[in-house]
Amino acid sequence: MAGGLGNPFINNTPSSSPIKGSESKRISKRPASNQSSSSLLSSPSRRPRTSGSITYSDRFIPKRTDMNLNSITSIGRTISLPPLEPSNTEDQVELKKERLAHATFDAVLKNELFGEMLQRDAMETESSIERIRNTKPYHSEGNRSTFEEGSRNIGHGSSDYLSSSRSSVDGDASSISTPVTPKRLFTSQSDSIYRPTSSVVRGASLLTYRERSTRPKSTASLLQSQFFDSVSPVRPDSKQLLLTPSKKFRQIAKVPYRVLDAPCLADDFYYDLIDWSSSDMLAVGLGKSIFLTDNSSGEVIHLCDTESEYTSLSWVGAGSHLAVGQGNGIVEIYDVVKRKCIRTLPGHVDRTSCLSWNNHILSSGSRDHTILHRDVRMAEPFFERIKTHSQEVCGLKWNVDENKLASGGNDNMVYVYDGTSSSPVFKITEHKAAVKAMAWSPHKRGTLATGGGTVDRKLKIWNINTSTKTSDIDTGSQVCNMVWSKNTDELVTSHGYSKYNLTLWDGPTMDPIVILKGHSFRVLHLTLSADGTTVVSGAGDETLRYWKLFDKPRPRPKSTSQYDSIVFDAFKQIR
Template identity: 45%
Template sequence: MEDSSQLNLPPTMSRPSLSVIEPTTPSRDHMDKLINANYHPSPSRTILSDRFIPSRTGSNFSLFGISSPPNSNSDGREDSSSAYRALLRTALFGPDAGGVVSPVTPGRNLVSSSPNRNIFRYKTETRQPIPSLFPFGPDDSVPGLSYSPVKTPRKVPRSPYKVLDAPALQDDFYLNLVDWSSHNVLAVGLGNCVYLWNACSSKVTKLCDLGIDDSVCSVGWAQRGTHLAVGTKNGKVQIWDASRCRRVRTMEGHRLRVGSLAWSSSVLSSGSRDKNILQRDIRAEDDYVSRLTGHKSEVCGLKWSYDNRELASGGNDNRLFVWNNHSMQPVLKYCEHTAAVKAIAWSPHLHGLLASGGGTADRCIRFWNTTTNSHLSCMDTGSQVCNLAWSKNVNELVSTHGYSQNQIIVWRYPSMSKLATLTGHSYRVLYLAISPDGQTIVTGAGDETLRFWNVFPSPKSQNTDSQIGSSSLGRTYIR
């Protein structure tokens, strides 16, 4: 509690006069007799009275706001009998009878002649007061308290700063064909080929061609380095060294297409239409070290947590599972979604916070606490949720959508208020990746375009525009 002696107190209020209805006005001598004398009526005399005035000797009236008279005791307490006499004289004969301070009445300020007492007051504001737990208005000077103005909402550009044509980009909800590496290189699967686009130089490189009998179903960069995993329609997983444009190895194990990939250090997880998840250690000779079973339909979403301890998987069976490093069965099962779960994102700000999105029949983004195994909240977005990505710079996330609005939404968490709704794609926004600096996203759709948007602030300043999007609108072809 701040010391009220530092406040600018209002001047002492005028003493209120008490209006007393009296049949007669007693003399002052008679009043002194009533207060000071030991008056004993005779037993034979009947006294009819509804008033009893007890002896106030030793009472302390400082609780009622009465100032200490000059004849106060040495310990600072006032002479109670003198105070009572003065108060009673004022009530009966008016304020001119003697100088006293009237008792506090409701709705009036409490004022003291002592400058060292802690006094609280409510300041009357002509404008709408700011709600507060403290009885001080925003204009009161209170040491240690500062009032900062409400920040204006951050403006998110509504148009992409760059558009890339991506011929043969498939319109398939269950595939994951776009990923952005830590070295600022974008990988895109187009038909049976994988192309690399360098965000620094805008150089396009053709990494591989799988041939007419196969096609690309997923791409995923390793967390560090230049290795890229490519999942194919034939159920294989290829590892490529992008810096040398050289295939390192090909791993088998799945019987059907591999639509989802997720890296955890040197461990690569692959999800397939055969309902299985294979854990692969690329340092080992075997194609995989373990098989995770539990989904009843195609595995279309895979994401490792930031601490690499938990793997979240989503499937076309409307299930969201969480696995740990040693489990062969899911340790957590969430069945609240009513459509396929492809969109999965772990929060980089809070351990165990997981977001998931459902397909056309669901349209909801749900939040989970995997530490406590609890469902936190649900937001109906109105459209099929295709992807989710959390900003590493601020506590915000972006979602991309399909039927029926094909929009991109930037959300503030945990209020889930919309910061921006971005439109431009004419097909479902099925693909999403985020730049290594965390400021830019790239979205891909069946309209065969990739669009780059500045949606998140930089790590150092939330109000400055990213340098990546400073260039004018351009249109480039990936061929």
């Protein structure tokens, strides 16, 4: 047993309870100073358990001040969530709702646990707990209530906590001694029936007392008092936060409201076979035929056929004429009202992959590596040939307002031209795959968005005026097409290998707002409606899907200067 003397678990094991009759024996072992009448009535003191030089006490009483301060400091800090991976950003709207719910719950929990002891300097200015902290308190003087301006500074020690109810406006003794309570959301008779015993509510008010009512209450008033109880399980300021109307989030339908069959819709990355006119007419190239769909009436019109294959189409700005490109390089212009071809424009020796209008100028890009500028008012088929790309030209976009043309090619290059000039003013060499997807921003001057193919998968935003890149995002899949919204500063991209979806991006931040799924093949074709509210996508699964993504812009009231200009113009015409 000698080896067991050094074992603290054996030495500190308490002995069994004494048998009857041994109490006097135990008491008699106490010192004589402890035999007084007062000590006999008190609880017996225990000797501390010792093992060598280590002393073991019966209990540990923490320092409440230090514990509270450390707990408040740790729980008062808002932990920022890590950035999301691209694969986890499929639903930003629902993610924002979830984060707001967690922030509200976190704020109420902190307020219920610690109340006014929360350190204000540890909070973020825009967090939900600040909405609780910024609730204006009031103090009453007789029959008059005076709201205090600002909020109180919370100190780090217990003395600052006890003095935190001082007014920040008046410095006299009367204002300092006046108790301060949070501003209540409801002021009804129930406030006078249920109230805590203390004049100042600090932290969680879990134990409260009810004052007796002089007369019995009806059932309706009882239910109302239970619902609008000022001393509910949560503090009044927490209740105010919970009952405050939550932030309204944008509702985006993730399901297309219309799906049309499009048999023979080509699954070719270099084709561009749908376009929506300003007169609300959708043109679709299906194999060797072109069909028009009137969105208002739903009527489908068969426009034309060809012995070759249609590879591209584009509406003129007025929406009265449609230009179509064919596999043999021929470009035709159709009068939609008369439903016949009015011009045939040769020039390319291979398929015409892309078309774009700038008023009366029609530009076409081909697999023969050239861009042709055609003036439809002239008899010549074209007046300018541009040879800057070393491979097929698969993307063309005119910026009509600034008279600039952007071209993308299978050589991974993007060129920007000033008007119909043959020499580019800006060159983009950062993409690692073919660039077909391009879009000019209608909200910011000189802003161009470009998207790369399968190897690249990048979405880049450029400022052409300063020749700088403002954004560079890895989309995770092939960028096939894109359109920029006219109503809001947002961008829609369609993707191919290997996600086959559409992504809505926020223009200023380039954060993904929502991802739309539905197609089972590459979403190669994309166009925007005339009113700017609907996007139509076409894919190799031979379907057209209508997505309602944007709202109609609100009409802006005319300013007085506009009315004045109309009046002055009328006087000028009279003179």
